[in-house]
Each structure stands twice: as C-alpha cells, then as structure tokens.
Amino acid sequence: MADLLKLATAGSVDDGKSTLVGRLLYDTKSVLADQMEAVERATVGGGDPDLSLLVDGLRSEREQGITIDVAYRYFATPRRSFVLADTPGHVQYTRNTVTGASTAQLAVLLVDARTGVVEQTRRHVAVMGLLRVPRLVLAVNKMDLVDFDENTYWRIAKEFTGLTDALGYAEDAVVAIPLSAKKGDNVVLASPNTPWYEGPTLLEHLESVPVEGADHDAPFRFPVQYVVRPRTESHPDYRGYAGLVAAGTVRVGDEVEVLPDGLRTRVEGIDTADGELEAAHDGQSVVLRLADDLGIARGAELAAPGAPEPVTEFDATLAWLHEKPLRPGARLLLKHGTRTVQAIVGAVTHRLDTEDLSVVEDPGELGINAMGQVSLTVSEPLPLDRYDDVAATGSFLLIDAQAGDTLAAGLVGRPLVARPLEVH
Amino acid sequence: MTATEPVTSIDQLSALESEAIHVMREVAGEFDRPVILFSGGKDSMLLVHLAAKAFWPAPIPFPVLHVDTGHNFDEVIEFRDRVVARYGLQLEVARVQDYIDDGRLTERADGTRNPLQTTPLLDAIAEHRHDAVFGGGRRDEERARAKERVFSLRTAFGQWEPSRQRPELWNLYNGRHKPGEHVRVFPLSNFTELDVWRYIAREGVELPSIYYAHTREVFSRDGMWLTSGPWGGPRDGEEVVTKTVRYRTVGDGSCTGAVESTAETLDEVLAEVRESRLTERGATRADDRLSEAAMEDRKREGYF
Ligand SMILES: Nc1nc2c(ncn2[C@@H]2O[C@H](COP(=O)(O)OP(=O)(O)OP(=O)(O)O)[C@@H](O)[C@H]2O)c(=O)[nH]1
Ligand SMILES: [Mg+2]
Numbered sequence: 080m081a082d083l084l085k086l087a088t089a090g091s092v093d094d095g096k097s098t099l100v101g102r103l104l105y106d107t108k109s110v111l112a113d114q115m116e117a118v119e120r121a122t123v124g125g126g127d128p129d130l131s132l133l134v135d136g137l138r139s140e141r142e143q144g145i146t147i148d149v150a151y152r153y154f155a156t157p158r159r160s161f162v163l164a165d166t167p168g169h170v171q172y173t174r175n176t177v178t179g180a181s182t183a184q185l186a187v188l189l190v191d192a193r194t195g196v197v198e199q200t201r202r203h204v205a206v207m208g209l210l211r212v213p214r215l216v217l218a219v220n221k222m223d224l225v226d227f228d229e230n231t232y233w234r235i236a237k238e239f240t241g242l243t244d245a246l247g248y249a250e251d252a253v254v255a256i257p258l259s260a261k262k263g264d265n266v267v268l269a270s271p272n273t274p275w276y277e278g279p280t281l282l283e284h285l286e287s288v289p290v291e292g293a294d295h296d297a298p299f300r301f302p303v304q305y306v307v308r309p310r311t312e313s314h315p316d317y318r319g320y321a322g323l324v325a326a327g328t329v330r331v332g333d334e335v336e337v338l339p340d341g342l343r344t345r346v347e348g349i350d351t352a353d354g355e356l357e358a359a360h361d362g363q364s365v366v367l368r369l370a371d372d373l374g375i376a377r378g379a380e381l382a383a384p385g386a387p388e389p390v391t392e393f394d395a396t397l398a399w400l401h402e403k404p405l406r407p408g409a410r411l412l413l414k415h416g417t418r419t420v421q422a423i424v425g426a427v428t429h430r431l432d433t434e435d436l437s438v439v440e441d442p443g444e445l446g447i448n449a450m451g452q453v454s455l456t457v458s459e460p461l462p463l464d465r466y467d468d469v470a471a472t473g474s475f476l477l478i479d480a481q482a483g484d485t486l487a488a489g490l491v492g493r494p495l496v497a498r499p500l501e502v503h
Numbered sequence: 504m505t506a507t508e509p510v511t512s513i514d515q516l517s518a519l520e521s522e523a524i525h526v527m528r529e530v531a532g533e534f535d536r537p538v539i540l541f542s543g544g545k546d547s548m549l550l551v552h553l554a555a556k557a558f559w560p561a562p563i564p565f566p567v568l569h570v571d572t573g574h575n576f577d578e579v580i581e582f583r584d585r586v587v588a589r590y591g592l593q594l595e596v597a598r599v600q601d602y603i604d605d606g607r608l609t610e611r612a613d614g615t616r617n618p619l620q621t622t623p624l625l626d627a628i629a630e631h632r633h634d635a636v637f638g639g640g641r642r643d644e645e646r647a648r649a650k651e652r653v654f655s656l657r658t659a660f661g662q663w664e665p666s667r668q669r670p671e672l673w674n675l676y677n678g679r680h681k682p683g684e685h686v687r688v689f690p691l692s693n694f695t696e697l698d699v700w701r702y703i704a705r706e707g708v709e710l711p712s713i714y715y716a717h718t719r720e721v722f723s724r725d726g727m728w729l730t731s732g733p734w735g736g737p738r739d740g741e742e743v744v745t746k747t748v749r750y751r752t753v754g755d756g757s758c759t760g761a762v763e764s765t766a767e768t769l770d771e772v773l774a775e776v777r778e779s780r781l782t783e784r785g786a787t788r789a790d791d792r793l794s795e796a797a798m799e800d801r802k803r804e805g806y807f
Binding site: 083377 | 515562650668677
C-alpha cells in the first residue's frame with residue numbers, strides 16, 4: 080500500500096506557496112471539474128486561472144490576496160498519498176504556520192528568486208528547526224521572472240543551506256529545487272528552461288523522499304484519556320484505560336509505570352472494539368487493562384519503566400503565538416498529554432533573533448511570534464520527556480486561564496540550538 | 504474476543520480511525536455535555552460507528568441531535584430510528600417545521616430549508632447546554648472547510664470566526680470555552696470522500712439505501728436531479744423522468760440532488776467515487792452553489 084507524507088508550505092508573504100499547492104493539485108489531476116470552474120470564475124481579469132484560489136478559500140483571503148489560515152488538502156499519486164498544509168506567509172499569522180508545521184514530516188520553504196532569503200524565511204526555517212520537522216525543501220520560486228538564471232538559484236541555495244546548517248539540519252535533509260509555481264516548471268513536469276538543473280522535480284522528490292516512520296523502539300508512553308467502565312450486564316466489572324499510544328510499543332505482559340505516582344503494574348490486555356491485540360504501537364488508539372486497580376484517572380501517564388522522574392520545575396523553549404507578550408511571573412495553564420495544570424513563568428532566559436539567528440540573553444519578555452527559552456514551575460509534578468527524545472510527551476500548550484486562548488507551543492528542554500549566522 | 508495477529512505498522516484507514524477515536528475520547532474526558540449531530544447521512548453514521556468503537560465495551564456516552572428540516576427521505580428517517588435503537592442512543596430532535604409553524608422562521612421563497620437549520624440548531628445547543636458538538640465535516644468537502652480546525656470554537660451566537668481560531672498544535676486540543684460558547688468538533692477532518700467509502704466498506708457500516716443506485720422519478724433543476732416530496736415537486740416546464748440514481752450526500756430533500764448511477768454495491772460506489780470528476784457537494788447541493796462563499800457564510804452564522 081502507498082504510504083503517506085504530511086507536508087507543510089512556508090516562506091514569506093507572496094512567495095507563491097498557495098500557487099505552488101494549487102499547481103501540485105492541478106498537475107497531478109487532483110482538482111475536480113467544479114472546483115476548477117469556481118477558480119476560473121473567481122480569477123480576476125481573465126487569463127490563466129489563478130491556482131492559489133484552489134486553496135485560499137476564505138472570502139477575506141480572496142479579497143486581500145493573501146493566505147490567512149492553514150488549508151489542509153489531500154491528494155494521491157500511485158506512489159504516495161499526501162496531506163498538504165498550506166500556511167500563511169504573513170508575519171501576523173505565524174501562529175497558523177506553526178499549526179501547519181507541528182504535524183509535518185517535511186516543509187517546502189519558498190523563496191522568491193527576485194528577493195532571495197528574507198527575515199520571514201529565516202523565521203520559518205527556525206520554526207521548522209525548533210519543531211524538528213525532519214526534512215526541508217527549498218523551492219526557489221518565480222524562476223520565470225529571473226530568466227531561469229542558474230546563478231540566482233545557486234546563490235539562494237547557498238544562503239539557505241547556510242541557514243539550515245546553522246539550525247542543525249544534515250546536508251541530505253535539505254534539497255533545493257528551482258521552479259515556477261505559476262508556469263509549472265519543475266513542479267510536476269521537468270522544465271526545459273533549466274537545462275543546468277539535474278535534480279528531481281518537486282513531485283518526484285516528494286514521492287521518493289524517505290518518510291520518517293514511527294519509531295516503535297522509542298520508550299512506551301501512554302497518556303490516559305478516559306477510564307472505560309461499562310457496568311453493563313455483559314461487562315459488570317470491566318475497567319480499561321483508553322488512550323492513544325504516544326510513543327513506542329506496548330505488549331501484553333509488559334510492566335508499566337503509572338506517572339506521576341511511580342507505582343508499577345502489568346498490562347493484562349490490549350483491547351479494541353475489533354478484538355484483543357498482542358501489541359500496540361504509536362499512533363494506535365486502544366484500551367489497556369491492567370493487573371492492579373491503582374485508582375488511575377484521566378491525566379495519568381503509563382510509561383515503560385525508567386521514564387524520567389516527574390518534575391515541577393523545568394526549562395522549556397516556547398514559540399509564543401499571542402499578541403499579549405509573555406513576561407516573568409505570568410500565571411498560565413499548561414496542557415501536557417491529557418493533564419492540565421497551573422504554571423508560573425520564572426525567567427525568560429533567551430530569545431532567538433530571527434535576523435541573524437543569534438541568541439539574545441535575558442530579553443525580559445517574549446513578544447508575538449518570538450521563540451525563546453523560559454523556566455517554568457507547575458502546580459503538580461509532570462512526567463516530561465525532552466522534546467528531542469520523545470516529541471509527543473516532550474511538548475505542551477500554554478493556555479490563558481481566563482480567555483482560554485492558546486498562547487504558546489512549548490517544547491521541553493533546550494532544542495533552540497542555532498549557530499549565529501554571519502550577516503553580510 | 505479473539506486474539507489477532509500483532510500489528511507491525513498501521514495502514515492509513517486505521518490511522519484515520521485512531522485519530523478520530525482519540526478526538527472523541529478527548530471530548531469525553533474534557534467536556535460535560537457533548538452531543539453528536541446525527542442526520543442519518545454517511546458522515547454522521549461514521550461518527551456513531553466510531554463513537555461505538557471508541558468507548559467499547561461501554562455504550563456511547565453521548566446523545567445524538569437531529570436537526571430535522573421536515574424535508575426528509577423516508578428511508579433516512581427509518582434508518583435514523585433503527586440506528587438509535589441499535590446503539591441505545593438518546594435522540595434529541597430540533598424541528599425546523601415547529602419554527603415555521605409558530606412563526607419564528609419563515610419559509611424561503613425557493614422552498615429550501617437547509618439555511619433555516621441554524622436557529623433550531625443553536626437553540627437546541629443552548630437548551631441542552633451542550634458544550635461540545637460533534638459534526639461530520641471533512642476538510643476535503645469544500646474550500647472553507649479546508650480551513651477548519653478539529654476543535655472549532657464558536658461564540659455564544661454559534662458563529663465561526665476564522666481569524667479567531669486557535670493554533671492547533673500536534674494533537675493537543677484546547678477545548679476551553681466561556682459559558683455560553685461551545686466547541687464544534689470534527690473527528691473526520693482528515694478523511695476524504697474516498698476514505699469514507701473505503702472505511703465504510705472495510706467496517707461493513709450500514710447506510711440508508713438511497714446511497715445506492717435505485718430507480719426514482721426525478722426532474723431536472725439547476726443541473727441537478729431533484730425528487731418530489733413534501734417539499735414540493737416539479738415546476739411548470741420541469742419534466743418528470745424515471746432514472747437510475749443514487750445520492751452522494753443526504754440533506755434537505757428540496758435541494759439535495761441525486762446523481763445518475765448504476766452503483767448498487769459498495770464496490771461499485773467505491774469505483775464510482777474514484778472516477779468522479781465532481782466533488783460530492785458540487786454534484787449534489789444546490790445551496791452550496793449560491794455564491795462563491797456560500798459555505799463560509801453559513802459556517803459564520805453557526806451552521807455546521
Ligand atoms: N511570475 C510568477 N508569479 C508567481 C509565481 N508563483 C506565484 N506567483 C504570483 O505571486 C503572487 C502571490 O502568490 P501566492 O501563491 O498567493 O503567494 P503565497 O506565498 O501563498 O502568499 P501568502 O500565503 O499570503 O503568504 C500571485 O500573484 C502569484 O500569481 C511564479 O512562479 N512566477
Ligand atoms: Mg498563500
């Protein structure tokens with residue numbers, strides 16, 4: 080069966096992300112007739128249909144000619160299925176870019192060949208680096224507007240790889256493709272205008288790039304979502320713990336630790352509505368039956384023995400997504416796995432400068448779209464992993480207790496490792 | 504119960520199923536009064552099927568709510584009642600007809616009632632104090648739906664404000680809302696129409712018979728095959744013909760079109776969906792064609 084690749088677009092406003100997504104859909108014949116008619120009707124001034132309208136689905140997006148919110152599109156070729164998140168380039172909507180990137184296995188970063196790498200490109204690459212999006216594609220777009228000039232392509236590719244290198248990306252995790260989203264060059268069909276380019280088209284690359292599959296050998300993590308207690312005639316005494324395996328593998332008979340309490344028990348059975356399983360892997364929703372009744376409720380985490388000791392104080396990196404800046408002393412809610420606790424922000428210790436990727440010490444606060452490091456204290460011990468070790472249980476949300484808004488994406492530990500760039 | 508072979512890697516349908524189940528369990532864990540919107544259509548039937556699997560061996564812990572336009576297909580109402588009985592569900596019905604009868608709503612000139620569903624829906628949500636409302640919406644249905652979150656916050660007026668949607672990171676859902684507000688939840692967000700049919704086939708999910716080819720007297724309006732019913736019939740000059748058709752979506756009878764089809768079995772429907780050159784809404788819903796932003800406008804008003 081064909082496998083699945085989840086990807087997100089990124090890059091500065093107007094660099095051509097939505098047009099590229101539209102082009103991918105169009106050239107892979109994934110656009111149905113009535114969708115295309117709608118685009119033709121909406122294209123201003125006639126001429127070639129504006130393919131960005133396939134994804135810019137909100138009225139205000141069409142009026143302003145920009146993307147505001149993430150659009151999720153699905154398409155498939157005989158070789159692979161794709162889930163595509165088209166994200167906005169405008170700095171005001173960076174939170175939506177972070178949304179699209181948080182589940183992506185690959186990001187396509189667009190750069191306008193005429194302007195090259197700009198601050199927003201650096202910000203987005205830093206977001207991808209922070210979230211550990213495993214693979215990047217640099218799409219040097221609008222090559223038609225620079226006469227498909229080879230030197231322009233190489234200059235941008237070199238500057239870009241300097242950036243990804245500084246953010247810790249290995250050379251083979253980044254591929255640069257010269258293309259024109261509007262005209263279609265090197266998107267699905269190889270371009271006659273770039274004889275000097277010998278690499279794959281974007282689609283060829285997306286179809287063949289290795290997908291980082293689930294790591295079944297990671298340590299087992301299972302936040303308990305819900306306790307299933309039917310108390311029905313057929314199941315009077317049944318008690319099972321429902322959840323999604325967040326990491327690793329669990330087998331019948333395994334010993335597990337109940338966090339944050341640290342008690343131990345054994346997995347007696349793995350249930351699904353389709354029958355019992357011998358083992359379950361990350362990404363699977365199951366119900367676990369345990370050998371002992373330890374009073375486990377929603378919010379507990381079942382883990383392989385040897386998980387890090389639950390803590391109430393820790394350092395984390397944040398992508399701050401709210402207009403209201405974060406200042407030391409702020410009282411917030413923190414959602415980790417299936418548990419929500421109170422949190423107090425100690426110090427804001429570092430902020431990443433997206434101009435040159437240098438780290439600013441003691442910035443005092445984090446403004447909207449800033450990435451930085453903070454120290455946090457929480458009201459109850461949390462079973463945290465470092466984001467780099469186990470992303471699913473190394474990530475959390477910060478939430479405004481009154482308004483309910485999501486304020487930040489949090490990553491446990493200090494994954495913000497950038498080597499400052501030499502700015503020219 | 505029988506032990507099955509250990510699974511090594513899960514296929515896409517199983518991954519979609521696990522994701523939907525995860526979403527439903529989050530809602531059960533974090534909300535006080537969730538409800539499933541259940542019309543008897545295929546997407547809402549999938550919600551019920553997935554809810555049954557999510558909480559097995561316990562019964563589904565949510566009631567279901569049907570917003571009844573009064574323009575129903577008999578087969579669908581019969582099916583709805585059978586499903587409710589089979590799963591032991593509590594059924595709430597919000598009737599557009601009641602609103603028309605006592606003057607709170609006025610019948611539209613074109614006779615379609617889909618746009619009239621919003622008020623009874625919001626009133627039912629308020630009356631039962633539902634804080635989470637499951638819908639069967641999918642992102643592949645339409646451009647405005649492609650912008651939808653899994654957890655979609657609605658104001659006390661049920662309104663969807665796209666610019667106010669929260670960032671939705673990883674699979675950590677934020678369901679916090681103020682009193683009077685509620686959250687629409689879309690567990691099928693990442694299913695495509697083809698995934699839905701493949702999943703229905705894999706799971707042996709029963710659907711109303713009108714999803715499969717049958718002969719029916721129809722007439723053509725706005726390029727769609729409509730059928731006569733309590734909502735009225737052909738106007739002058741609209742000729743009634745007998746065709747072999749099926750429905751790709753089930754909604755208000757006055758504006759849901761049938762498609763010509765000979766697909767009588769699941770396999771045949773699957774083959775047809777694979778080959779289709781039209782989206783299911785483009786093929787069958789007059790109301791979505793009203794304007795460039797028809798769906799967005801209705802979502803903003805509090806429609807599904
Ligand atoms: N000549 C040329 N124009 C392009 C190309 N790609 C995109 N454009 C144009 O650039 C403009 C912006 O394109 P979009 O696709 O909306 O850009 P975007 O990156 O999605 O913008 P935001 O989502 O708002 O950040 C449109 O006028 C496109 O037609 C290209 O390859 N060549
Ligand atoms: Mg765009």
